[in-house]
Amino acid sequence: MSPGPADRALEPAVWARFLPVPADDSGDLLFLEGLLELWCRSRETAGAALYVEGERGLERQAAFGSGTFPRRLARTTAGPGPEFERYDLSGGVLLVRPLPGARKASTTDSVDLLLAAGVRLARLRERWKREQFQANLKGVELDAVYEVGLAIASTLDLERLTEEILLRAVALLDARRGALYLLEDDEFRLVSTIGSAAHASFTDDGGAVTAAELLPDAQHPMVTPILVEGRRKGLLAVADKESRQGIGPFSSADERSLELFANQAAIALENARLHQEALEKERLERDLQLAAEIQRRILPKGTPEIPGFEIAGWNRSAREIGGDYYDFIPLADSQLGIVLGDVSGKGVPAALLVSTLHSAIRLLIDRLEFGPALFHQLNRHIVESSAPNKFVTLIVGRLEAATGRFGYVNAGHNPGLVLRADGTLERLPAGGVPVGLLPQASFLSQELTLEPGDLLCLYSDGITECTTLDDREFGEDGLIDVLRTTSGKTLQDIVDWIDGAVTDFAGDGPQGDDQTVVLIRRRG
């Protein structure tokens, strides 16, 4: 467009509105404002504004002159107020504010033709804005799916991940509400929710789950399963798609988007779950190692020196932490306390009970009369401080170096063996009930005397019940054979023989229980 003779009166500033063609849509706005300025200058008009159809009615596109023009107009033909004149154009509305006393404008001259072009431009501009918005939104959608994919590699925190997945799914689909469930012990449990009440949990019976069951308050719910290797591991539900007009149902494209999202989420969630399991396992192993270290420290570092006696102790745990325990406690008047116990169970709980027992015996053995009184107190302590199903089979003895007398109480433990110097073998009498089993248990004190050359062997059932792969037991006879074979050897040699014998006997079979031996021999 170039200025014609009739337009020469227009100021260059007005024409400057039409001439530049900027890269963005700001030139369109200048153009529209220029048209409105032309209208106002060619008529007795204080101001004018141009409206075209938008998402929420007639939207103001451009305005010129004095006075305020509303942002939106109703689609009815009535104007917004008496100070305005309204001209309905094809696809738009021109709203003008005339000067006081001005004549109503004619709508048939060349400026009107320009205005018609302006309306078309304004509508194109509005459409461009909408398309730009949708294009940007597509970018956000792609980013959301990409980001969840990225989270597979970067986010291993299950709680954060579930929240992130639901937030992105709800935002991506313009849902008003949503809920995410994960399968745990055959039950779908709600792990994250947005915008409404959702069922906390329900049993997975393998049947179809409707979205309405998950989000009972929703009007337009939609659900998709989160599948890992074809199995339902979770449910992703959204509801009530929003628009500027309110809420409505989701489209089939939305359904596909939710499925795509659930697929991505499935991988991310599975990775996070596996990572959490690995962390838990690692933590458990660290706990076990720590507990094992504590238990190793509880066991005697060496053997005590008792005049006229040889002493040896040996322990091998079936797992990193076992339930077997032995101790040597030096007492007054060259006496020695000897302890061998087997706590029910394995692992950390057994180690805790061993620790409790160790402390209790060490505290009480000097303070109470040796015998049933000591055991009654120990029994009460263990009953009160451990779980109901926890108990200890236990032998606690007191060796008098001067006389060779060995007084002891056996609470449900394997009876020990005495190999006399002349080769005869004696079994100690069977004991009473284990410590910690019954609150009112009674215990019996017993005694034997070790003569020069006699060997006392206390052991745990991990020795005699050591089995082969075909379920044969080493047995008490196996232990007696070793003791007889090694009668002239040092106690350390005997321990090594017992170790070798049970290891060879078990072959490739796993060690099912802790193995402990305490040997006491009176020198000849």
Next chain:
Amino acid sequence: MTESLKLTIDRRDGLAVIYTEGYINNQGGEEIARASYGLLDAGYKSVLLNLAGTKIVNSIGISILIEIIEKMLEINGRLAFCNLTPTIEKTFHIMGLAQYAGIFADEETAVRTLSQ
């Protein structure tokens, strides 16, 4: 997370801060628009939206925020955002809001910039 957005407005000298808590969707966006236009009518030309309590914005909420930005630009006012989650900040950049509205990491920086 609550059904509707909660707003708190802190009116200061020439600047108002709107704190949001919850979902900026159609309803939440309209709440923010109502509050913002009320502030404009009261003469505030700088409005800061502190989104520390918001983790989710959908496209309807964004379209309403764009309208608020356009309205602010018409009157030479300024709208800014602070304390956005990384996801929301990225969304605002992709949707073009960052071209016309300031985005700040924290409220202190935003207030200092808007007060200049």
